[in-house]
Amino acid sequence: MLKEKPIEKHITGILVKRFKDHFGKGPTSVDINLDPPYFTMHLRDLLTPTEEVLLNNEKITLLLELRNCLLESIIPKLNNDLWRYAGIELEEVCYDWNLGNQSGMIWGKIKGEEIHSVFTWPPHLSYKVFENKLHEVIRFTQKTPAYITTCWSGNQIIIARLQGVLSETGKEFLIKGHENKLKDATQKMAGNSIHYKTLEFHLNRSIEETFVKWDIQNDQGDLVFLLNQAK
Structure with missing residues (x-):
C-alpha cells in the first residue's frame, strides 16, 4: 500500500470517527485520496450487527435504505471536515456499496477542478x-x-x-x-x-x-x- 500523505492520514482518522458515531462501528480499513479532480474514500468491513442480520435474511432493500439514510446524515459533516482540514469543497458526493465484500466507495468531484x-x-x-x-x-x-x-x-x-x-x-x-x-x-x-x-x-x-x-x-x-x- 502506498504511504498516506499526512493530511490524508489526519482526515482518515476524523472520518472514521464520524462513521463510528453514526453507524455504531467504523470501517476496519479506509483509503482516502485527495488528488484532483476527485476525492475518493474506499471503506472495508463496515457491516454492523444489525446490517448482518438483515443481510443474512436477504432484506437487502431495507439494509440499503438504512445505510443510505445514515450516510446522508454524514455527508454534510464530511464536506465540512474536508473544507476545514484540506481546503477542499465537493460539488457532489456519490456512494455505492459492495455488500458481498463488505466494502463501499464514496467519491465526489472537487469544486473548481476540470475533468480531463x-x-x-x-x-x-x-x-x-x-x-x-x-x-x-x-x-x-x-x-x-x-x-x-x-x-x-x-x-x-x-x-x-x-x-x-x-x-x-x-x-x-x-x-x-x-x-x-x-x-x-x-x-x-x-x-x-x-x-x-x-x-x-x-x-x-x-x-x-x-x-x-x-x-x-x-x-x-x-x-x-x-x-x-x-x-
Missing part, C-alpha cells in the same frame, strides 16, 4: 484505448455513451464519467426505484464481457471491485474501478 482524462493517466498507458474498450462494455447494458471521461484517483482507482448513457429501459428502472437492479445488471454484464478482460489486459492490473452511480436528471453515470495493488 489526459492529465491524470500514467504516461505508459493510453486513456483513449481504455475509453474505447469501455464503450464496448457499456453498450451491452445501456446505449453507447455520447462521451466518456476517465480519471485516476491515486494508484488504485479509475473513475469513468459517462455522458448520455441511459437507455429508456434504464431510465424506467431508476424512475421506479430499481437502481440496485440496474447496477447489478451493469456489473454482471461488464464482468462477463470479454471487453472487460481487455480493460485489465490494457492496464496490466486486475479490477477487484466496481462501483456504480446513475444520475437520471443529467443522463449520466459514474463507474468506479478499484484495481489491485501495482507490483
Whole structure:
C-alpha cells in the first residue's frame, strides 16, 4: 500500500470517527485520496450487527435504505471536515456499496477542478484505448455513451464519467426505484464481457471491485474501478 500523505492520514482518522458515531462501528480499513479532480474514500468491513442480520435474511432493500439514510446524515459533516482540514469543497458526493465484500466507495468531484482524462493517466498507458474498450462494455447494458471521461484517483482507482448513457429501459428502472437492479445488471454484464478482460489486459492490473452511480436528471453515470495493488 502506498504511504498516506499526512493530511490524508489526519482526515482518515476524523472520518472514521464520524462513521463510528453514526453507524455504531467504523470501517476496519479506509483509503482516502485527495488528488484532483476527485476525492475518493474506499471503506472495508463496515457491516454492523444489525446490517448482518438483515443481510443474512436477504432484506437487502431495507439494509440499503438504512445505510443510505445514515450516510446522508454524514455527508454534510464530511464536506465540512474536508473544507476545514484540506481546503477542499465537493460539488457532489456519490456512494455505492459492495455488500458481498463488505466494502463501499464514496467519491465526489472537487469544486473548481476540470475533468480531463489526459492529465491524470500514467504516461505508459493510453486513456483513449481504455475509453474505447469501455464503450464496448457499456453498450451491452445501456446505449453507447455520447462521451466518456476517465480519471485516476491515486494508484488504485479509475473513475469513468459517462455522458448520455441511459437507455429508456434504464431510465424506467431508476424512475421506479430499481437502481440496485440496474447496477447489478451493469456489473454482471461488464464482468462477463470479454471487453472487460481487455480493460485489465490494457492496464496490466486486475479490477477487484466496481462501483456504480446513475444520475437520471443529467443522463449520466459514474463507474468506479478499484484495481489491485501495482507490483
